[in-house]
Amino acid sequence: MNEKKIRYLVVGGLALVLHGVVRLTADLDLMLDLSKNNMSKFLEVMKSLGYKPKLPVDPLDILDPEARKKWAREKNMIVFAFIGQKQDYKEIDVFINEPIPFKKAYKRKKTLRAKDVKINVISLKDLIALKEISAREQDIKDIKMLKELSGKHGKNQIKI
Numbered sequence: 001m002n003e004k005k006i007r008y009l010v011v012g013g014l015a016l017v018l019h020g021v022v023r024l025t026a027d028l029d030l031m032l033d034l035s036k037n038n039m040s041k042f043l044e045v046m047k048s049l050g051y052k053p054k055l056p057v058d059p060l061d062i063l064d065p066e067a068r069k070k071w072a073r074e075k076n077m078i079v080f081a082f083i084g085q086k087q088d089y090k091e092i093d094v095f096i097n098e099p100i101p102f103k104k105a106y107k108r109k110k111t112l113r114a115k116d117v118k119i120n121v122i123s124l125k126d127l128i129a130l131k132e133i134s135a136r137e138q139d140i141k142d143i144k145m146l147k148e149l150s151g152k153h154g155k156n157q158i159k160i
Contacts, residue, residue, distance in 0.1 A: 002118055004041045007033035007102075009109055009122045011130055012093070018112055018121045021145045027091040029079070031122065031130075033102050039063050042094075046082050051092060054081035068096040099133050100126055124150050 001008055009032075010018065013025025032042055043059055046052075053059050061067045062080050071077040077096055084090035108123040122130070128146050131139040 001042070001045055004045055006041050006045065007038050007106060008042070009102075009105060009120050011095075011122045011127065015122050015127050016142055016146070018119065019110075019124055019127070019146070020149055021142070023142070023145075027093055029093045029095075031095045031098070031102060031105065033106070034065070034068075034096075034098065036063050046092070050085045051082040051090075052085055054083045054091070062094070062096065072097060100129050 008030050009015075010028070011031050012027070012029025013023055014028055016023050017025065032038060039062060043062070046059070059082075071080075078099075079093035080096050082092045082094070105122055105126045106120075108126060110121045110123055112119045112121055124146055128143055128150075131143045131146070
């Protein structure tokens with residue numbers, strides 16, 4: 001994604017892990033710039049890596065904002081799931097709408113390194129905001145851990 005200059009943020013369970021919270025997670029959650037150009041590049045990468053939609057739909061439908069609105073309205077869809085064609089337990093979930101403004105979150109991102117790979121990770125403040133929106137039982141637990149983590153950073157403490 002970095003090579004194709006895709007604007008993305010790692011969110012969800014993996015973002016917690018990358019921020020230092022010990023937690024198991026089974027998938028990769030992403031928030032993307034939903035512009036047609038950015039999403040088209042993302043779909044190219046998914047195809048090249050052997051990922052396909054989990055549901056029997058045309059992946060190009062995700063490019064259409066009206067289709068995404070319809071999915072959210074009629075199917076209560078929050079994320080579009082991609083699975084590995086050879087390893088269907090590998091899942092990548094992409095938000096179909098912006099639960100928080102992407103441009104602002106992207107400006108506040110934290111860029112981490114794993115060997116030679118840069119990873120764009122959502123900020124602690126924005127991750128907490130996403131978790132508060134979901135407010136599932138696991139999200140409430142995650143928020144508590146994130147707030148504890150933010151408190152350990154002294155001057156960088158997050159005000160919620």
